[in-house]
Amino acid sequence: MLVILFRFLSRFPLPVLHAIGAGLGWLVYLASPSYRRRMRANMTQAGFGRHLSAAIAESGKSIVELPFIWCGAPERVARHASEDNWDLVQRTLDSGRGIVFLTPHLGCFEIVAQQIALRTPLTVMYRPPRKAALKPLIEGARARHNLMLAPATMSGVRILAKCLKKGQPIGLLPDQVPQEGEGVWADFFGRPAYTMTLPAKLAQMGDAQVIVTYAERLPKGKGYRIHFLALEASLEGDSAMRARTINAAMEKLIARNPAQYFWSYNRYKVPAGASVPGENA
Numbered sequence: 001m002l003v004i005l006f007r008f009l010s011r012f013p014l015p016v017l018h019a020i021g022a023g024l025g026w027l028v029y030l031a032s033p034s035y036r037r038r039m040r041a042n043m044t045q046a047g048f049g050r051h052l053s054a055a056i057a058e059s060g061k062s063i064v065e066l067p068f069i070w071c072g073a074p075e076r077v078a079r080h081a082s083e084d085n086w087d088l089v090q091r092t093l094d095s096g097r098g099i100v101f102l103t104p105h106l107g108c109f110e111i112v113a114q115q116i117a118l119r120t121p122l123t124v125m126y127r128p129p130r131k132a133a134l135k136p137l138i139e140g141a142r143a144r145h146n147l148m149l150a151p152a153t154m155s156g157v158r159i160l161a162k163c164l165k166k167g168q169p170i171g172l173l174p175d176q177v178p179q180e181g182e183g184v185w186a187d188f189f190g191r192p193a194y195t196m197t198l199p200a201k202l203a204q205m206g207d208a209q210v211i212v213t214y215a216e217r218l219p220k221g222k223g224y225r226i227h228f229l230a231l232e233a234s235l236e237g238d239s240a241m242r243a244r245t246i247n248a249a250m251e252k253l254i255a256r257n258p259a260q261y262f263w264s265y266n267r268y269k270v271p272a273g274a275s276v277p278g279e280n281a
Contacts, residue, residue, distance in 0.1 A: 009067035015221025018061045025060020042263045046189035054259035069110045080223035081115050098164035098208035101171040104250045105262035106214040117147035123163045124171035127152040164206025180273035186243035192277045200235045200242035
């Protein structure tokens with residue numbers, strides 16, 4: 001039933017979907033006290049409280065645009081996307097060096113991997129959805145020509161490492177909260193957040209170029225502008241220092257367009273079994 005609904009909605013023009021999404025964003029915000037509290041708290045923590053109204057609308061757009069991104073014909077979706085600084089990516093590909101694309105939950109992050117895969121094979125880490133009904137829809141949408149999925153398991157990590165050693169690009173979402181033992185505590189907008197260590201480990205293991213990227217959602221449903229930027233800081237020091245370096249890069253990226261970040265995500269949650277910094281002090 002869900003697949004049928006998504007395919008039906010995918011036929012709508014993107015401006016219409018974004019208009020519906022903006023309304024949905026406000027409906028969810030007003031109807032859910034817990035959603036409202038978390039979104040406001042996270043934005044205030046980061047210093048972006050003044051963007052709350054815009055962020056509410058953008059959050060709804062991020063949901064209603066999914067049928068278009070996942071179920072629309074690839075050539076139709078591609079017509080709504082353009083790239084900024086693709087030369088950086090192409091130079092790295094031409095050099096034979098691997099690339100670690102880091103894409104936070106900013107803008108339309110679902111379109112980024114699809115658009116990269118139109119130009120080069122790409123393997124991305126994938127965590128199956130908790131609801132089984134969503135699995136066929138999401139996996140079918142994400143696994144396309146030139147776009148391969150690696151599970152968020154040790155076997156998946158080995159797949160990603162092999163890709164980098166071959167000089168092939170991989171993609172990760174660096175702002176997902178990892179399971180206990182797979183991350184370290186590192187500040188994110190001034191508050192400790194459990195942060196995955198895998199991106200830095202893979203980049204160093206494969207001597208890869210780290211490129212941070214996001215798809216800016218253009219106003220009035222005009223499409224998306226995908227930005228590519230080289231990680232400016234070097235990944236030196238211990239795991240905590242490297243995680244903080246990546247978090248700082250994500251903060252800088254989010255500051256470019258704070259209204260389009262996924263502020264309702266529980267970024268500061270404590271994974272089961274993890275110790276909160278200072279609780280044993």
